[in-house]
Amino acid sequence: xxxxxxxxxNHLLLGVVDRFGIKLGFGEKTVSEVCDEFxxxxxxxxxxxxxxxxxxxxxxxxxxxxxxxxxxxYLKKTHxxxxxxxxxxxxCSIEKLEEATFKSKPNIMVVKDFFQKYKExxxxxxxxxxxxxxxxxxxxxxxxxxxxxxxxxxxxLDTYSIxxxxxxxxxxEEKLYDLKNIIIKYLPQPEELEFxxxxxxxxxxxxxxxxxxxxxxxxxxxxxxxxxERELLAVYQSQNSR
Amino acid sequence: xxxxxxxxxxxxxIICRGVRAVLDKSWRFDYRECDDLRRLKRLVQSIDAxxxxxxxxxxxxxxxxxxxxxxxxxESNRFISxxxxxxxxxxxxxxxxxxxxxxxxSTKDSDNQDLSVREKSILREIALGKTSRQIADExxxxxxxxxxxxxxxxxxxxxxxxxxxxxxxxLNNIITVDAIEKNQ
Numbered sequence: 423x424x425x426x427x428x429x430x431x432n433h434l435l436l437g438v439v440d441r442f443g444i445k446l447g448f449g450e451k452t453v454s455e456v457c458d459e460f461x462x463x464x465x466x467x468x469x470x471x472x473x474x475x476x477x478x479x480x481x482x483x484x485x486x487x488x489x490x491x492x493x494x495x496y497l498k499k500t501h502x503x504x505x506x507x508x509x510x511x512x513x514c515s516i517e518k519l520e521e522a523t524f525k526s527k528p529n530i531m532v533v534k535d536f537f538q539k540y541k542e543x544x545x546x547x548x549x550x551x552x553x554x555x556x557x558x559x560x561x562x563x564x565x566x567x568x569x570x571x572x573x574x575x576x577x578x579l580d581t582y583s584i585x586x587x588x589x590x591x592x593x594x595e596e597k598l599y600d601l602k603n604i605i606i607k608y609l610p611q612p613e614e615l616e617f618x619x620x621x622x623x624x625x626x627x628x629x630x631x632x633x634x635x636x637x638x639x640x641x642x643x644x645x646x647x648x649x650x651e652r653e654l655l656a657v658y659q660s661q662n663s664r
Numbered sequence: 665x666x667x668x669x670x671x672x673x674x675x676x677x678i679i680c681r682g683v684r685a686v687l688d689k690s691w692r693f694d695y696r697e698c699d700d701l702r703r704l705k706r707l708v709q710s711i712d713a714x715x716x717x718x719x720x721x722x723x724x725x726x727x728x729x730x731x732x733x734x735x736x737x738x739e740s741n742r743f744i745s746x747x748x749x750x751x752x753x754x755x756x757x758x759x760x761x762x763x764x765x766x767x768x769x770s771t772k773d774s775d776n777q778d779l780s781v782r783e784k785s786i787l788r789e790i791a792l793g794k795t796s797r798q799i800a801d802e803x804x805x806x807x808x809x810x811x812x813x814x815x816x817x818x819x820x821x822x823x824x825x826x827x828x829x830x831x832x833x834x835l836n837n838i839i840t841v842d843a844i845e846k847n848q
Contacts, residue, residue, distance in 0.1 A: 600828025608835045
């Protein structure tokens with residue numbers, strides 16, 4: 423299949439393609455040729471695209487066969503995309519809305535405030551993943567490849583363990599839902615409709631993207647790491663009981 | 665008031681889901697499910713169900729159906745009605761409604777989702793950042809009641825987070841930004 427055809431099929435994939443560092447202007451090249459050119463693992467790219475288009479498609483096993491490093495690299499790219507693109511874009515929309523508003527400026531300010539807090543929360547969530555979770559996961563993978571658990575990493579494993587990391591997705595998702603809902607139900611004023619529409623569309627886009635992102639974290643990364651943790655612990659115990 | 669309890673007894677998941685989907689359109693019930701006759705009898709004895717819906721396929725023959733109907737009538741003085749799987753939706757709903765005490769039915773009136781005065785005053789306190797315990801103390805009600813009100817507010821507005829509720833309260837003039845800031 424040609425890369426261009428794939429984008430025609432679902433233009434939302436442009437965001438995914440972008441995160442792999444692939445630029446537009448594919449000409450007649452196939453998906454596989456483009457991936458080669460940009461040094462992207464074809465199978466990994468395909469699985470991510472499939473998972474993104476169809477939320478029921480979930481090739482857990484295939485995706486779990488990829489090294490943790492490539493999954494994390496992808497997750498980091500999506501983080502960057504949120505922080506540098508989507509969130510600022512939404513912020514910009516709210517500011518435009520604020521400028522266009524006459525009667526209900528205080529209302530917009532309330533929404534703006536809510537979004538600021540939401541943004542801070544998402545940013546904190548992302549930072550925690552990048553600074554704590556991902557390095558930890560990579561250490562586990564490295565230890566797992568040698569089947570050797572150092573005492574130091576054992577301590578870390580005992581205190582953290584991957585399952586404890588991922589429990590606060592829900593709140594971030596619920597806040598976003600509330601924000602959308604409030605804007606749709608309570609905010610619109612006739613003269614601002616154009617801006618409101620754009621804003622709501624962006625929020626729906628962000629929601630879809632975040633869902634996809636946490637699906638990869640919850641269904642692929644966490645189980646994969648949990649298995650490695652268990653195996654490492656088993657090795658550790660058998661070594662120390664000897 | 666607690667929602668009336670209904671037992672749905674069938675070995676078919678699809679029928680069970682289907683019955684619930686039909687009833688959920690108009691009313692709120694507390695469902696109990698069960699898939700064999702012995703457990704059904706135990707359920708009937710242990711809970712005070714407002715209605716029991718049993719699939720005839722659960723019985724071996726007509727005689728067993730009659731016996732069970734007798735058993736129910738003796739046990740609870742209940743009326744027995746019959747519906748067919750091919751009956752349209754409204755027949756099923758109407759048959760059931762006719763069997764129930766109208767006072768028991770809490771209808772899902774989707775038009776009336778406005779907050780009550782009490783709910784508004786609780787929402788105000790939530791927006792001020794108070795906990796359920798604090799709200800209970802101030803309004804002289806139990807914490808449990810506050811939690812129930814909170815759940816109803818969440819359901820009516822379809823807003824789940826406290827910060828979302830705060831925004832709603834401000835936009836709808838239930839509280840002012842100044843009041844919130846003063847309280848912080």
